[in-house]
Amino acid sequence: MVTTDTAPLFDRVAIVGIGLIGSSLARALAEYGIARQVVCADRNPEACAKALELGIVAEATTDLAAALAGADLVVLATPVGSFATVGEAIGPLLKRGTIVTDVGSVKQATLRDIGPHLPDGVHLIPGHPVAGTEHSGPEAGFATLFQGRWCILTPATGADRQALARVTEMWRRVGSTVEIMEASHHDRVLAITSHLPHLIAYTIVGTASDLEEDTKSEVIKFSAGGFRDFTRIAASDPVMWRDIFLNNREAVLEILQRFTEDLTALQRSIRWGEGEQLQDHFTKTRAVRRGIIDAKQA
Amino acid sequence: MVTTDTAPLFDRVAIVGIGLIGSSLARALAEYGIARQVVCADRNPEACAKALELGIVAEATTDLAAALAGADLVVLATPVGSFATVGEAIGPLLKRGTIVTDVGSVKQATLRDIGPHLPDGVHLIPGHPVAGTEHSGPEAGFATLFQGRWCILTPATGADRQALARVTEMWRRVGSTVEIMEASHHDRVLAITSHLPHLIAYTIVGTASDLEEDTKSEVIKFSAGGFRDFTRIAASDPVMWRDIFLNNREAVLEILQRFTEDLTALQRSIRWGEGEQLQDHFTKTRAVRRGIIDAKQA
Ligand SMILES: NC(=O)c1ccc[n+]([C@@H]2O[C@H](COP(=O)([O-])OP(=O)(O)OC[C@H]3O[C@@H](n4cnc5c(N)ncnc54)[C@H](OP(=O)(O)O)[C@@H]3O)[C@@H](O)[C@H]2O)c1
Ligand SMILES: NC(=O)c1ccc[n+]([C@@H]2O[C@H](COP(=O)([O-])OP(=O)(O)OC[C@H]3O[C@@H](n4cnc5c(N)ncnc54)[C@H](OP(=O)(O)O)[C@@H]3O)[C@@H](O)[C@H]2O)c1
Numbered sequence: 001m002v003t004t005d006t007a008p009l010f011d012r013v014a015i016v017g018i019g020l021i022g023s024s025l026a027r028a029l030a031e032y033g034i035a036r037q038v039v040c041a042d043r044n045p046e047a048c049a050k051a052l053e054l055g056i057v058a059e060a061t062t063d064l065a066a067a068l069a070g071a072d073l074v075v076l077a078t079p080v081g082s083f084a085t086v087g088e089a090i091g092p093l094l095k096r097g098t099i100v101t102d103v104g105s106v107k108q109a110t111l112r113d114i115g116p117h118l119p120d121g122v123h124l125i126p127g128h129p130v131a132g133t134e135h136s137g138p139e140a141g142f143a144t145l146f147q148g149r150w151c152i153l154t155p156a157t158g159a160d161r162q163a164l165a166r167v168t169e170m171w172r173r174v175g176s177t178v179e180i181m182e183a184s185h186h187d188r189v190l191a192i193t194s195h196l197p198h199l200i201a202y203t204i205v206g207t208a209s210d211l212e213e214d215t216k217s218e219v220i221k222f223s224a225g226g227f228r229d230f231t232r233i234a235a236s237d238p239v240m241w242r243d244i245f246l247n248n249r250e251a252v253l254e255i256l257q258r259f260t261e262d263l264t265a266l267q268r269s270i271r272w273g274e275g276e277q278l279q280d281h282f283t284k285t286r287a288v289r290r291g292i293i294d295a296k297q298a
Numbered sequence: 299m300v301t302t303d304t305a306p307l308f309d310r311v312a313i314v315g316i317g318l319i320g321s322s323l324a325r326a327l328a329e330y331g332i333a334r335q336v337v338c339a340d341r342n343p344e345a346c347a348k349a350l351e352l353g354i355v356a357e358a359t360t361d362l363a364a365a366l367a368g369a370d371l372v373v374l375a376t377p378v379g380s381f382a383t384v385g386e387a388i389g390p391l392l393k394r395g396t397i398v399t400d401v402g403s404v405k406q407a408t409l410r411d412i413g414p415h416l417p418d419g420v421h422l423i424p425g426h427p428v429a430g431t432e433h434s435g436p437e438a439g440f441a442t443l444f445q446g447r448w449c450i451l452t453p454a455t456g457a458d459r460q461a462l463a464r465v466t467e468m469w470r471r472v473g474s475t476v477e478i479m480e481a482s483h484h485d486r487v488l489a490i491t492s493h494l495p496h497l498i499a500y501t502i503v504g505t506a507s508d509l510e511e512d513t514k515s516e517v518i519k520f521s522a523g524g525f526r527d528f529t530r531i532a533a534s535d536p537v538m539w540r541d542i543f544l545n546n547r548e549a550v551l552e553i554l555q556r557f558t559e560d561l562t563a564l565q566r567s568i569r570w571g572e573g574e575q576l577q578d579h580f581t582k583t584r585a586v587r588r589g590i591i592d593a594k595q596a
Contacts (some may be wrong), residue, residue: 081573130520134587150520179520189517192506197524199568200498203561205583208490211556219487222428222448222477223590226495229527235587238580245568245576256565258509260558263501267554270497270543275379278543282536285503289432289533292521 009170010035014071016086018042018051018060020133021103022077023141026056028174031143041067050138068093073170076102080109081243087117096121099163103129105190105240107154107183109247115156123163126154126183128190129176134236147175154183191251195244196259199252201233202241307468308333312369314384316340316349316358318431319401320375321439324354326472329441339365348436366391371468374400378407379541385415394419397461401427403488403538405452405481407545413454421461424452424481426488427474432534445473452481489549493542494557497550499531500539 013035015022022040029035039059042048048060061067068074068090078086083104094100100122102110110126118124131149133140151171155164168178181189208227212219223231245252269277311333313320320338327333337357340346346358359365366372366388376384381402392398398420400408408424416422429447431438449469453462466476479487506525510517521529543550567575 152520185515188513189515189520192502192509192517193521193525196505197502197528199564200502200561201524202580202583203564204490204495204498204557205586206579207494207553207557207560209582209586210560211490211553215486217483217487219490220586220590222450222487223491226499226531227491228590229531230495231583231587231590233524233527234580234583236580236584238577238584241580242573242577246571246573249568249571252568253565255505255509256561259502259505260561262505262508263498263554263558266497266501267551270547270550273544273547275540275544279536279540281504282500282532282534282539284507285500285529285532286534286536288503288507288518289529292518292526292529 006033006173008033008036009166009173010073012037012039012071013073013075014067015040015057015075015077016042016064016067016090017076017078017082018047018057018138019077020136020140021129021145022075023051023054023056023138024143024145025075025077025103025129025141025174026051027141027143028146029170030056032173034170034173035073039067039071047138054138056138056141064089065093072098073166074098074100076100076104076110076114079237079240079243080104080106080247081239083109083113087114091117091119094119094122097123099123099125099160099167101125101127101167103127105194105244106247107152107186111154111156111183123160124156125159125163125167127167127171128152128154128186129171130190130194131176134232136237136240144175146171149176151176151178152186153178153180154186155180156183187248187251188255191248191255195248195252196255198233198236198241199245199256200259201230205231205234304331304471306331306334307464307471308371310335310337310369311371311373312365313338313355313373313375314340314362314365314388315374315376315380316345316355316436317375318434318436318438319427319443320373321349321352321354321436322441322443323373323375323401323427323439323472324349325439325441326444327468328354330471332468332471333371337365337369345436352436354436354439362387363391370396371464372396372398374398374402374408374412377535377538377541378402378404378545379537381407381411385412389415389417392417392420395421397421397423397465399423399425399465401425403492403542404545405450405484409452409454409481421458422454423457423461423465425465425469426450426452426484427469428488428492429474432530434535434538442473444469447474449474449476450484451476451478452484453478454481485546485549486553489546489553493546493550494553496531496534496539497543497554498557499528503529503532 018040051060129151316338338355349358427449
């Protein structure tokens with residue numbers, strides 16, 4: 001999947017926010033020869049020091065201007081809630097022809113919060129690698145994170161075709177399959193496949209923890225298969241997820257409404273002992289899993 | 299964890315229902331020398347043939363009487379909803395001194411549905427190995443399934459102490475840690491750590507699948523981390539889960555009520571943009587995950 005026998009796509013890539021995703025991309029860009037030089041800016045001096053110590057980047061600084069100087073690609077990899085501030089900060093530092101992309105989990109927010117700050121001739125290509133773990137920070141990253149995963153790009157109408165082609169090629173070279181769609185469609189799809197599952201996992205783990213306190217007895221100790229998976233999901237970064245829910249509010253609330261209706265129907269079947277309805281529903285969802293396995297995303 | 303250097307605990311163990319759990323236990327009992335002979339009964343002739351072909355059991359038959367003849371331990375490993383029928387069928391076949399146990403995921407149901415059918419002098423020790431996968435049938439089983447997992451036993455007051463000790467020792471020898479509790483407490487704890495997560499996973503996968511049909515667009519294709527885990531859980535056996543929900547109705551409905559309240563509170567925080575509340579909640583659940591990792595159940 002990964003090709004190293006081609007010329008670098010970029011001379012200098014500046015990654016803003018050297019966390020799990022930023023550091024994974026930095027590693028991949030360097031290791032696979034996709035960029036001649038990878039540098040990073042992070043507000044956290046410890047993250048910068050760590051990134052240098054791990055040898056992930058050529059330069060690491062808390063000074064945005066220093067990192068962005070001479071970069072032909074800038075990748076924003078901070079939480080979505082910081083995009084307005086980061087956009088405002090980088091705007092004046094960008095030269096014509098620079099490409100700006102991001103890895104944020106919500107895509108309308110990128111267009112809304114970054115877009116207005118970019119000078120003319122700077123090309124914005126919003127992106128979202130659908131890959132991740134529940135860990136954070138530069139130590140958690142790894143070059144192969146994006147292999148065999150989707151990366152969704154959501155350029156605005158009229159976005160620069162060449163910039164789009166280069167960002168597409170970058171993700172292809174780190175091993176992802178690129179899909180292009182409208183930002184609003186992305187946010188709706190991810191609301192059900194990612195945001196709602198996280199919200200539910202956060203909820204159920206909280207409910208269990210309250211029950212444990214309430215009954216003063218072991219509850220979580222006997223966590224069986226299902227619950228263990230939920231606790232892993234509910235261990236994801238609190239700030240990142242706060243920002244996702246606040247910035248994809250409408251789509252999440254809409255999907256939550258559908259989910260609640262469906263849950264209420266199953267609840268009713270349990271209350272009234274409607275075994276056939278339950279079995280039918282469970283049989284249908286089992287088939288969905290098969291579809292995902294066939295699509296090789298499991 | 300597994301000891302093979304001790305004398306067998308049982309002469310002949312008859313397993314009723316040679317699916318994932320039954321065949322895993324059969325394998326472990328034979329491989330670790332816990333029983334001199336392991337046989338099975340299953341209503342499905344194909345499952346019997348498969349169990350013989352795989353060499354899991356010494357005898358496999360659809361004839362309950364043939365399998366139970368001479369058994370000093372009978373293990374019921376069929377879905378919980380079959381317990382009343384199975385109990386009625388085995389009752390007349392059991393000799394004094396035989397121990398009957400089960401692996402059902404709901405424990406009050408065992409006492410209620412099996413108990414009344416057992417003749418005097420037959421000892422019922424209900425059990426639930428908190429271990430499993432989303433697969434079914436004799437091919438899916440493996441001897442190490444129970445290693446490092448809990449097995450919960452829920453004997454009625456006044457249950458035979460020696461029978462309890464032998465069943466406990468059996469689970470210890472297959473690698474589990476045994477915990478003894480009241481059946482009603484078991485059902486309440488598992489309602490939150492296992493039954494509700496499954497119900498939620500079944501719901502959300504159904505919601506996504508409906509949305510896909512509704513919008514005629516790919517939704518499930520982009521299943522990110524969270525959702526993929528849910529689809530795996532929602533691929534669990536429909537009959538087994540139908541039976542669990544129907545037989546643990548009260549505890550599931552009660553916990554569902556708490557869950558819905560908590561979800562509504564988070565929903566409200568999203569609607570009103572209460573970032574701090576969201577972040578606090580997510581930080582708390584992250585700590586729960588740490589607890590589970592420390593308890594080595596992750
Ligand atoms: N994790 C995933 O599974 C995943 C998957 C796909 C996309 N994403 C997206 O990728 C982005 C980064 O996520 P991540 O998991 O890599 O996070 P991470 O490991 O927590 O790293 C985030 C980095 O951004 C910095 N940062 C945080 N707030 C900032 C602010 N207000 N201004 C400037 N810098 C700030 C952090 O510094 P501090 O240490 O000072 O906070 C940290 O170095 C997010 O937009 C997320 O939605 C994540
Ligand atoms: N899977 C788990 O993760 C897990 C974990 C802990 C406990 N358990 C419990 O273990 C038990 C067995 O589950 P499993 O996963 O091993 O299921 P499984 O793989 O589906 O096997 C169940 C076996 O029982 C037979 N059976 C089904 N209905 C029956 C009936 N009405 N009368 C007689 N036999 C019947 C099945 O035969 P057919 O092929 O004819 O249906 C099959 O051979 C259940 O009580 C479940 O609650 C499961």
